[in-house]
Amino acid sequence: MRAKPSDAKLTGLFLDMLAAEQGAGPNTLDAYRRDLTDFSEFLGRVGHSFADAETQTLRDYLADLDTRGFKSTSVARRLSAMRHLYRFLLNERIRSDDPAAILSGPKRGRGLPKVLSIADVDRMLRRAKELSEAEDASPSKRLRALRLYCLLEVLYATGLRVSELVALPRTAAKRDARMIVVRGKGNKERLVPLNEASRQAMADYLAATEAAKSDKKTSVAASKWLFPSFGESGHLTRQHFARDLKELAVASGLQARLVSPHVLRHAFASHLLHNGADLRIVQTLLGHTDISTTQIYTHVVEERLKSLVRDLHPLAEK
Numbered sequence: 334m335r336a337k338p339s340d341a342k343l344t345g346l347f348l349d350m351l352a353a354e355q356g357a358g359p360n361t362l363d364a365y366r367r368d369l370t371d372f373s374e375f376l377g378r379v380g381h382s383f384a385d386a387e388t389q390t391l392r393d394y395l396a397d398l399d400t401r402g403f404k405s406t407s408v409a410r411r412l413s414a415m416r417h418l419y420r421f422l423l424n425e426r427i428r429s430d431d432p433a434a435i436l437s438g439p440k441r442g443r444g445l446p447k448v449l450s451i452a453d454v455d456r457m458l459r460r461a462k463e464l465s466e467a468e469d470a471s472p473s474k475r476l477r478a479l480r481l482y483c484l485l486e487v488l489y490a491t492g493l494r495v496s497e498l499v500a501l502p503r504t505a506a507k508r509d510a511r512m513i514v515v516r517g518k519g520n521k522e523r524l525v526p527l528n529e530a531s532r533q534a535m536a537d538y539l540a541a542t543e544a545a546k547s548d549k550k551t552s553v554a555a556s557k558w559l560f561p562s563f564g565e566s567g568h569l570t571r572q573h574f575a576r577d578l579k580e581l582a583v584a585s586g587l588q589a590r591l592v593s594p595h596v597l598r599h600a601f602a603s604h605l606l607h608n609g610a611d612l613r614i615v616q617t618l619l620g621h622t623d624i625s626t627t628q629i630y631t632h633v634v635e636e637r638l639k640s641l642v643r644d645l646h647p648l649a650e651k
Contacts, residue, residue, distance in 0.1 A: 390432075391415060571594070
């Protein structure tokens with residue numbers, strides 16, 4: 334009798350498929366691995382595995398997540414991982430059925446994204462600019478301030494995902510470049526325009542890094558990344574940028590909990606839509622494959638339409 338493959342082996346095969354066929358990145362693969370490892374551990378406790386679990390066992394796992402206090406969003410993500418796994422096992426003929434096909438997920442409303450006002454973003458940009466121009470700052474501190482200001486300008490000008498932003502190559506800051514090529518989810522490329530403020534911020538930051546290379550105190554080495562990690566190989570990490578951004582928020586008089594790279598990405602999209610941008614254009618700029626993902630911003634469009642009718646309709650009350 335043929336032995337059933339282990340959960341670990343099936344997880345490995347599944348993750349290999351995601352990487353090879355769907356271009357899943359390290360963060361996506363890590364998330365799937367964590368979710369499936371937890372699922373496998375539950376199955377092991379009740380005497381089952383990926384290869385023989387039935388629909389009721391999967392329901393029991395979802396109930397266990399609820400008992401452990403998981404939020405509906407987390408339960409829905411685990412269910413999505415299970416569905417993808419069993420679809421893969423069915424396609425590969427490792428299983429002859431799909432026990433996850435008829436499962437229903439928890440009901441959940443999609444919350445509106447946190448959005449900073451234009452005035453809030455302007456305060457952060459002004460404060461970052463001030464810190465980058467501080468005359469009493471050491472060369473190393475000034476360079477870090479210039480990096481943060483450049484990151485903030487580019488993020489607000491483009492709406493890039495934080496993983497896309499910190500991994501921009503040095504060539505993205507070509508002289509007089511009006512567009513940058515961004516490699517996003519699924520290894521797909523898209524063109525994103527730059528505004529004058531972001532181009533100038535990149536030029537100033539690059540000039541400072543070139544000058545710092547000859548200064549031993551700043552520990553800046555040649556790098557292929559636009560935002561290298563000072564003193565280490567590789568580029569700036571998402572976590573480091575997020576920490577710097579929260580410190581800047583506090584220095585700007587904002588609450589740190591309200592500010593993150595993702596919140597600024599939301600601000601980019603919401604402010605564009607508020608000023609009349611087309612939803613499809615914003616979808617392209619954000620790199621969303623499906624317009625339904627971008628439709629979390631429709632509340633912005635609806636509010637703008639209401640204000641237009643209120644302000645411009647000839648029978649509107651004045």
